[in-house]
Amino acid sequence: MAKKSKASKITVGNTTINVAAHKGITKETFKKMYSGKFPNWEEMYEAVKAARK
Amino acid sequence: MAIDCTCNNTLRNLGNPDCPPVFQIAKKFIFVPRFDSTGAVNKILKTDLTSFANVEAKIEAADPLDRWYPTAEVENVEDIREEPVRQEFNSGKSIVVRDGFRTNTAFIPLGSTQELDAYKSYGCAEFGAYIVDAGGNIIYYEDANDPDYAYPILVDTDTYHAMLVKATDAEVQMVMLSWQWRQSQRDQNLRFVEASDLDYDIESLSGLFDVEVTFSNNNTGTFDTFTFLITTQFGVPVKNLVEADFIGFGAATADSIYNVSTGLDVAILTFTDDPVDGQYTITFAAQSNNDVMRLNAPIKDGIDFANLSNGDNDVTLT
Numbered sequence: 169m170a171k172k173s174k175a176s177k178i179t180v181g182n183t184t185i186n187v188a189a190h191k192g193i194t195k196e197t198f199k200k201m202y203s204g205k206f207p208n209w210e211e212m213y214e215a216v217k218a219a220r221k
Numbered sequence: 222m223a224i225d226c227t228c229n230n231t232l233r234n235l236g237n238p239d240c241p242p243v244f245q246i247a248k249k250f251i252f253v254p255r256f257d258s259t260g261a262v263n264k265i266l267k268t269d270l271t272s273f274a275n276v277e278a279k280i281e282a283a284d285p286l287d288r289w290y291p292t293a294e295v296e297n298v299e300d301i302r303e304e305p306v307r308q309e310f311n312s313g314k315s316i317v318v319r320d321g322f323r324t325n326t327a328f329i330p331l332g333s334t335q336e337l338d339a340y341k342s343y344g345c346a347e348f349g350a351y352i353v354d355a356g357g358n359i360i361y362y363e364d365a366n367d368p369d370y371a372y373p374i375l376v377d378t379d380t381y382h383a384m385l386v387k388a389t390d391a392e393v394q395m396v397m398l399s400w401q402w403r404q405s406q407r408d409q410n411l412r413f414v415e416a417s418d419l420d421y422d423i424e425s426l427s428g429l430f431d432v433e434v435t436f437s438n439n440n441t442g443t444f445d446t447f448t449f450l451i452t453t454q455f456g457v458p459v460k461n462l463v464e465a466d467f468i469g470f471g472a473a474t475a476d477s478i479y480n481v482s483t484g485l486d487v488a489i490l491t492f493t494d495d496p497v498d499g500q501y502t503i504t505f506a507a508q509s510n511n512d513v514m515r516l517n518a519p520i521k522d523g524i525d526f527a528n529l530s531n532g533d534n535d536v537t538l539t
Binding site: 184 | 443445446463464476488489490491492493494495496502504
């Protein structure tokens with residue numbers, strides 16, 4: 169069975185996120201890194217999580 | 222025997238076609254360094270001149286020595302060869318000692334002082350030029366020993382001059398370019414590729430734009446982000462850049478910036494195209510206080526980003 173390819177980058181709003189660079193990141197770490205920078209950090213985290221699956 | 226002759230010259234046939242291939246007045250020049258990045262003379266196969274892909278590759282060449290530099294459109298061009306120098310004898314006989322120099326003068330209407338600054342730099346290096354005439358033809362120099370190639374016509378760099386002509390009540394501001402062609406460049410060796418053979422509109426060719434960058438948001442105390450605004454040297458925002466446009470200056474790592482202090486490329490974690498045109502915010506793994514960061518990007522869409530990584534435009538994280 170062919171392995172499902174994962175997106176290396178995703179875009180949320182006008183921000184492109186490097187998915188590979190966030191491999192294995194926890195929500196707490198993500199929040200710590202981005203909550204002060206992006207009001208929609210939770211949306212971004214969910215998108216990264218979905219892209220990693 | 223005239224000065225252009227050799228010992229075995231015979232008279233040449235003088236058949237004259239109904240539609241002779243004649244040049245029209247110059248409308249644009251394409252400046253080309255005399256020598257490329259390998260030290261070889263810059264030239265191009267005549268057959269390659271017909272394809273836009275080949276010409277675009279020249280204009281966007283990564284190495285400035287391999288690059289072509291189309292000028293803005295020029296007006297009031299005069300390209301005149303002086304009368305030959307003659308020696309008069311007591312008998313009244315007059316023998317040509319040498320051809321006169323050919324001098325080219327051209328004006329760039331509405332030329333800016335920023336453009337003047339760029340044009341002035343051409344007096345500092347050996348270069349030649351292809352001429353684009355009013356018919357869209359490309360005039361080049363043919364070397365009889367290498368007839369498959371189109372050579373730029375060599376400029377006598379010592380004679381090159383660019384100057385600002387300020388506006389008057391009757392005239393707009395202009396940049397005037399003048400130079401003499403090298404005395405070795407013989408008029409009879411000039412040829413052209415006809416506009417009808419080109420798959421592009423050569424008059425629309427434009428040189429690259431340089432960029433300027435200003436940084437902000439680099440003093441957040443987190444050492445993991447900064448914002449930058451990129452414009453051309455004329456203040457026009459450079460829009461629609463993406464993360465993939467940036468390559469680490471150190472090891473050419475994709476989607477990265479460069480930490481000058483550590484000598485390492487740093488992956489871009491997020492790349493935001495801000496609502497302000499030409500402004501972008503990036504985040505990356507936290508670096509150290511006072512680390513110096515550098516952007517680096519290759520030429521894209523007529524924009525030369527070399528100024529980002531020349532060392533004069535780094536940003537310090539605090």
